[in-house]
Amino acid sequence: MSETSPAQTRRAWHGVADLVMAGPQYRRSGTIRLRRTSGGFGTTAAPDLRVDGDRLIVGDTSHPLNGATCAELADAAGVAAGAPAGLYKGGSGVPPDEPLVVDPPAAALLAACFAIGEEAMRHLLPDLTPVLWPEHFDLAVTAEEVNYGVSPGDAYLDEPYAYVGPFRVPRGPFWNAPFGAAHPLRELPTAAAVAAFFGEGRGLLA
Numbered sequence: 001m002s003e004t005s006p007a008q009t010r011r012a013w014h015g016v017a018d019l020v021m022a023g024p025q026y027r028r029s030g031t032i033r034l035r036r037t038s039g040g041f042g043t044t045a046a047p048d049l050r051v052d053g054d055r056l057i058v059g060d061t062s063h064p065l066n067g068a069t070c071a072e073l074a075d076a077a078g079v080a081a082g083a084p085a086g087l088y089k090g091g092s093g094v095p096p097d098e099p100l101v102v103d104p105p106a107a108a109l110l111a112a113c114f115a116i117g118e119e120a121m122r123h124l125l126p127d128l129t130p131v132l133w134p135e136h137f138d139l140a141v142t143a144e145e146v147n148y149g150v151s152p153g154d155a156y157l158d159e160p161y162a163y164v165g166p167f168r169v170p171r172g173p174f175w176n177a178p179f180g181a182a183h184p185l186r187e188l189p190t191a192a193a194v195a196a197f198f199g200e201g202r203g204l205l206a
Helices: 007-029 070-077 104-124 191-205
Strands: 034-037 040-043 049-052 055-058 061-064 131-133 138-143 146-151 161-166 181-184
Touching: 007 034, 007 040, 007 049, 007 070, 007 104, 034 049, 034 104, 040 104, 055 070, 061 070, 104 138, 104 146, 104 191, 146 191, 161 191, 181 191
Parallel strands: none
Antiparallel strands: 034 040, 034 131, 040 049, 049 055, 055 061, 131 138, 138 146, 146 161, 161 181
């Protein structure tokens, strides 16, 4: 894992996911679900958009994220910037006119975290498709009232982490977070390690 701080890049990516992808996709296609892609993330329905590192890919063209605003990126993509109205509170907190800061090494770190998490989820629950949710900007699957996911960092923990989030959190040393259990990805550097963490939580809940 890189020593580069991903905080500003994470905020920028979250802003694009929230304002440029999820909102326009919901207004056009009725879903907010996003997906992990090689190097970043993208929509699952029209409009067809994805982020690859420090660039927004629109068809055969790409647009730099660093220094751009979500309003400018949405305009380049032919959509109106804005989160999905009335579906969730909070979101990215990024205003449409805020210049984004995206560092390529930090973007690569975040992309690697999502890739490791998706591989672990598909190993644990191969019949389910991981979803990148724009509200909290985490990649997750849900089975038997338990969320298994990875976050690039948030208000709870300001670094990438894996989590097991049962709808009803039991007591015990494994359950170290208000929402269940969380473990930094710097201590779970491979998909196998993340899958083992997920599996331990699943076993305790069985």
